[in-house]
Amino acid sequence: MTGRPHQSFYQRYEGAILGGGSIVLLLGLWEAAWQAKMISPLFFSGPSAIAKQAVYAWTQGNLKGDLLYSGTNFTLGFIGAAIAGVVIGILVGWYRRLRMLADPLLNALYATPRVAMIPLILMWFGIGMWSKVFIVFISAFFPVLVNTVGGMRAIDRDLLRAARAFCASDWQIFKTVAIPGSVPFILTGLRQGVALGLIGVVVGEMFGGSQGVGFMVAYGGQTFATDTLFVGVFIIAAAGIVLTWLAERLERRFSQWRPER
Amino acid sequence: MAVKLQIDHLTKRYWLERESTQVLALNDVSLGVNDGEFLAIVGPSGCGKTSLMNIVAGLLPYEEGTVSIDGKQVHGPGTDRAVVFQHSSLLPWRTITGNVRYGMEMQKRFDETTMQQRAEHFLKLVGLTGFERHFPGELSGGMQQRVNLARALAADPVVLLMDEPFAALDSQTREFMQSELLKIWSKAKKTVLFITHQINEAVYLADRVAVMSSRPGRLKAIFDIPFSRPRTLALKRDPKFLEIEDKIWQLIEEESDRMGMVVEV
Ligand SMILES: Nc1ncnc2c1ncn2[C@@H]1O[C@H](COP(=O)(O)OP(=O)(O)O)[C@@H](O)[C@H]1O
Ligand SMILES: [Mg+2]
Numbered sequence: 001m002t003g004r005p006h007q008s009f010y011q012r013y014e015g016a017i018l019g020g021g022s023i024v025l026l027l028g029l030w031e032a033a034w035q036a037k038m039i040s041p042l043f044f045s046g047p048s049a050i051a052k053q054a055v056y057a058w059t060q061g062n063l064k065g066d067l068l069y070s071g072t073n074f075t076l077g078f079i080g081a082a083i084a085g086v087v088i089g090i091l092v093g094w095y096r097r098l099r100m101l102a103d104p105l106l107n108a109l110y111a112t113p114r115v116a117m118i119p120l121i122l123m124w125f126g127i128g129m130w131s132k133v134f135i136v137f138i139s140a141f142f143p144v145l146v147n148t149v150g151g152m153r154a155i156d157r158d159l160l161r162a163a164r165a166f167c168a169s170d171w172q173i174f175k176t177v178a179i180p181g182s183v184p185f186i187l188t189g190l191r192q193g194v195a196l197g198l199i200g201v202v203v204g205e206m207f208g209g210s211q212g213v214g215f216m217v218a219y220g221g222q223t224f225a226t227d228t229l230f231v232g233v234f235i236i237a238a239a240g241i242v243l244t245w246l247a248e249r250l251e252r253r254f255s256q257w258r259p260e261r
Numbered sequence: 262m263a264v265k266l267q268i269d270h271l272t273k274r275y276w277l278e279r280e281s282t283q284v285l286a287l288n289d290v291s292l293g294v295n296d297g298e299f300l301a302i303v304g305p306s307g308c309g310k311t312s313l314m315n316i317v318a319g320l321l322p323y324e325e326g327t328v329s330i331d332g333k334q335v336h337g338p339g340t341d342r343a344v345v346f347q348h349s350s351l352l353p354w355r356t357i358t359g360n361v362r363y364g365m366e367m368q369k370r371f372d373e374t375t376m377q378q379r380a381e382h383f384l385k386l387v388g389l390t391g392f393e394r395h396f397p398g399e400l401s402g403g404m405q406q407r408v409n410l411a412r413a414l415a416a417d418p419v420v421l422l423m424d425e426p427f428a429a430l431d432s433q434t435r436e437f438m439q440s441e442l443l444k445i446w447s448k449a450k451k452t453v454l455f456i457t458h459q460i461n462e463a464v465y466l467a468d469r470v471a472v473m474s475s476r477p478g479r480l481k482a483i484f485d486i487p488f489s490r491p492r493t494l495a496l497k498r499d500p501k502f503l504e505i506e507d508k509i510w511q512l513i514e515e516e517s518d519r520m521g522m523v524v525e526v
Contacts, residue, residue, distance in 0.1 A: 158350035
């Protein structure tokens with residue numbers, strides 16, 4: 001929507017102003033309660049204390065290292081999941097026999113909560129970074145895979161008929177109809193994979209090891225360093241919001257490619 | 262005049278597996294379309310028009326009868342036919358030029374330069390010069406159908422098949438597209454098999470109108486349409502035009518009365 005010229009500043013940005021306003025208000029109330037000592041610093045914290053701790057951790061502590069560690073684990077695992085999920089999804093979605101072979105196995109794996117596999121993954125990969133990378137991978141892989149398979153199967157029947165009428169070969173249909181048509185589905189899978197991968201990296205770092213934002217949160221909790229814990233929580237929340245927002249934007253850009261029937 | 266497309270004793274049954282019964286969609290249909298002729302088929306919905314079109318296009322198997330073009334029997338799709346579907350069925354990820362090229366690219370009959378030239382030529386013919394880089398979603402329904410038509414013509418078919426191409430358009434756009442189609446057809450000089458459920462559209466466009474009856478779909482009658490070309494939309498108010506329209510209407514209505522059906526035309 002483009003703004004009409006006589007729209008006031010408020011009218012144009014109403015959503016952002018109201019949404020931002022509610023957050024500012026909440027932070028203000030929280031800080032007021034914190035300053036009034038209505039909140040126990042042992043079990044909770046206040047915005048100013050959290051901000052102070054964030055600055056401290058950034059300048060004096062190991063926040064940069066933790067961010068880099070978690071970011072690397074997430075990126076490696078997610079890229080691996082995206083590539084494997086899309087490639088396997090395309091193959092399984094395109095070849096009917098392969099789908100019949102793979103379906104029960106994938107369904108069983110998909111239905112198993114990934115957390116249940118974490119101890120096993122730690123046994124396989126140790127408590128170093130590769131166990132985290134693998135947890136991210138396994139968390140993000142399934143949504144990408146399942147959506148890609150769905151996209152390959154949801155070929156627009158009108159487009160298929162048109163392609164056939166112009167004597168398109170199976171390979172041409174694959175390239176010109178099936179693959180582009182599954183792009184919006186793949187993007188949905190990637191968006192879900194981002195969210196689950198983020199959970200994966202945090203949970204993975206909580207379970208074992210001594211680095212990363214997930215470890216920071218777990219350690220903060222164990223040592224009643226509530227400020228530190230909150231810094232971690234906010235970083236995770238911010239990462240989730242930004243990454244999901246980016247993924248959604250990308251998804252919307254390609255929404256027109258969805259089959260009509 | 263040479264016959265381009267010949268349909269002989271064509272019968273099509275659909276098997277309904279769930280009820281293990283069959284639907285007789287086409288019953289012993291025979292029809293010839295002459296070289297350069299514009300032949301329209303009218304009939305109420307469900308009379309088998311799309312089935313007939315899909316069989317001629319090679320998209321639907323048939324067991325009884327024959328369909329041949331230039332004496333050669335049709336099995337499967339071929340470069341000698343191109344279809345304009347009711348739904349424009351354009352690829353949303355391709356530009357307008359990319360869509361017009363699509364049929365040619367699939368058929369690999371032209372080299373790159375020729376494909377590009379033909380795409381430009383047929384875009385101009387359907388009046389869409391300037392929209393080359395747009396995407397289908399940015400075009401109106403009428404414009405999308407022009408792209409659909411340009412794509413089919415660019416593939417250089419012997420016979421052009423059109424299945425209710427204007428049915429989804431509003432009535433004003435539809436009338437406009439009808440007169441545009443006649444202009445384009447007079448330049449492209451193709452044999453056309455045009456399917457519609459609108460009598461008035463068929464009479465306005467065609468050299469001959471074949472009337473189908475429903476359940477089972479069979480050919481009832483063929484009308485010669487005597488009006489000279491070029492035709493203008495004013496023709497639709499000519500007493501002679503209305504008379505032919507009425508005759509066809511009665512033929513279909515009498516059929517539906519007998520079947521206890523309501524015709525939606
Ligand atoms: N795939 C199909 N399976 C079973 N019956 C079908 C199928 N396609 C069409 N029919 C039936 O065949 C008849 C003719 O359909 P169709 O060719 O689509 O008619 P029209 O295009 O004139 O509306 C209808 O009774 C319809 O229900
Ligand atoms: Mg139909």
